[in-house]
Amino acid sequence: MLKRCKRYTGIFRSWIGSTPHVNLSKPEYAEIILNNSIHIDKSTVYDYMKPWLGEGLLTSTGRQWQSRRKLLTPAFHFRMLDDSLKIFDTKAQLLIKQLNKLPVAEVFDMYPYITHCSLDIICGNHNHHCTRHPFTFINIFNRVVEAAMGVDVIRERRHQILKTAGTIVDGDETAAEKKTFLDILIEASKTDATLGDEDIRQEVDTFLFEGHDTLTAAVCWCIFLLGNHLDVQERVYEEIQDTFRNHEGPVNAEILGKLKLLERCIKETLRLYPSVPIVARQLQKDIDIGGYVIPASSTVNLYIYVIHRDPRYYNNPEAFDPDRFLPENIREKHHYAYIPFSAGPRNCIGQKYAMLEAKVLLTYILMNFKIKSVETEKTVRPIIDLILRPLNGLPVTIERRHFQKDDVLYPPPYVNVIGNGK
Numbered sequence: 001m002l003k004r005c006k007r008y009t010g011i012f013r014s015w016i017g018s019t020p021h022v023n024l025s026k027p028e029y030a031e032i033i034l035n036n037s038i039h040i041d042k043s044t045v046y047d048y049m050k051p052w053l054g055e056g057l058l059t060s061t062g063r064q065w066q067s068r069r070k071l072l073t074p075a076f077h078f079r080m081l082d083d084s085l086k087i088f089d090t091k092a093q094l095l096i097k098q099l100n101k102l103p104v105a106e107v108f109d110m111y112p113y114i115t116h117c118s119l120d121i122i123c124g125n126h127n128h129h130c131t132r133h134p135f136t137f138i139n140i141f142n143r144v145v146e147a148a149m150g151v152d153v154i155r156e157r158r159h160q161i162l163k164t165a166g167t168i169v170d171g172d173e174t175a176a177e178k179k180t181f182l183d184i185l186i187e188a189s190k191t192d193a194t195l196g197d198e199d200i201r202q203e204v205d206t207f208l209f210e211g212h213d214t215l216t217a218a219v220c221w222c223i224f225l226l227g228n229h230l231d232v233q234e235r236v237y238e239e240i241q242d243t244f245r246n247h248e249g250p251v252n253a254e255i256l257g258k259l260k261l262l263e264r265c266i267k268e269t270l271r272l273y274p275s276v277p278i279v280a281r282q283l284q285k286d287i288d289i290g291g292y293v294i295p296a297s298s299t300v301n302l303y304i305y306v307i308h309r310d311p312r313y314y315n316n317p318e319a320f321d322p323d324r325f326l327p328e329n330i331r332e333k334h335h336y337a338y339i340p341f342s343a344g345p346r347n348c349i350g351q352k353y354a355m356l357e358a359k360v361l362l363t364y365i366l367m368n369f370k371i372k373s374v375e376t377e378k379t380v381r382p383i384i385d386l387i388l389r390p391l392n393g394l395p396v397t398i399e400r401r402h403f404q405k406d407d408v409l410y411p412p413p414y415v416n417v418i419g420n421g422k
């Protein structure tokens with residue numbers, strides 16, 4: 001398919017059985033599909049996910065999608081993201097503790113470690129205390145997983161909400177505003193007959209999947225690239241050291257905003273290895289693309305992976321170069337030449353959350369370890385397994401770093417000290 005994208009310069013038709021697909025791989029064509037509120041229906045390819053994700057936000061269409069999107073958007077308000085940072089911080093430290101137990105200089109696969117960490121984060125299990133997290137409270141998502149996505153967990157939470165109703169003092173704006181993901185759904189279900197426990201379960205599953213698989217892939221690809229570009233990794237390490245030298249306490253949005261090079265590395269990673277390499281739509285109306293009329297009901301696939309390597313917008317597109325994302329270098333780009341989170345009304349609802357989470361995990365990992373990748377950009381085999389991931393995981397070796405802050409190890413001693421056996 002990649003070869004065909006090149007050969008037919010951005011548009012070609014293919015057949016899956018008796019179904020024609022139109023494949024697009026130019027930013028200009030992506031804009032035509034994404035920059036409107038008409039072509040928002042997902043293609044039938046997404047039906048394969050329905051036995052699992054049902055009619056959650058990712059797969060649903062029409063009015064149901066519109067009302068759910070409106071309902072769930074506040075769960076990603078920046079105030080909520082601030083609270084999520086605390087969870088990212090706690091879980092990143094646990095991840096470092098795990099990695100510290102591994103023998104130094106031996107090859108191991110880091111992929112499952114990142115998966116567990118990001119799944120733990122989306123489950124929101126914060127020291128077993130109730131937390132105001134976009135999605136959850138106490139242990140509910142862990143229990144959802146354990147209970148094979150049973151709706152009884154949702155019923156239990158509904159019951160808890162009823163029991164605690166009235167404990168929020170009138171005028172307690174913060175508590176009222178900071179509703180969890182599940183709370184928002186349960187509350188809406190009181191007046192919305194289309195939102196039963198089974199529908200809520202489908203949304204929970206959707207966010208569990210979208211919220212950890214994509215993120216894990218992005219973090220792992222970034223480690224893979226930095227493990228191949230040790231000069232850039234060293235610059236990122238210095239940036240982290242400079243930024244955190246005078247910082248007290250857990251990470252916050254302000255300090256993360258200062259990690260400009262790390263941010264460029266994440267962006268460049270998502271350009272080269274977008275976690276979602278293809279998105280697909282079913283057209284609602286005939287459209288004209290590149291001089292061809294594509295009839296309504298056609299399936300259109302957008303190759304984000306190929307769009308991100310368009311030589312008209314990226315010099316030496318296969319090369320890892322975070323400085324492409326310096327402000328002076330991105331000005332001239334086509335707006336749709338970089339769309340790792342898609343664009344338009346059906347873009348990724350969790351993109352800010354994802355960028356923050358990736359930054360926190362990478363900050364902790366890179367501040368504690370120097371990493372070398374075993375695979376190179378030539379040997380690695382990206383595969384599409386719903387998301388884009390490396391076929392052989394993330395084989396690396398790690399070397400401990402001793403991050404100094406006023407002669408004290410940072411982050412908090414238990415991260416480094418346990419690993420040092422002190």
Ligand code: HEM
Pocket residue numbers: 057058059069206207210211212214215218270274275276278279280339340341342345346347348349350351353354
């Ligand atoms: C680096 C990480 C991520 C990447 C690259 C990414 C990318 C994307 C893309 C490309 C889409 C559009 C999919 C399509 O049209 O088929 C999407 C949709 C979505 N994403 Fe993300 N995502 C990431 C992280 C997250 C996180 C952390 C969450 C939740 C916490 C999330 C929740 C969703 C949801 C619910 C949708 C469906 C939105 C809708 O259709 O209205 N994503 N994501």
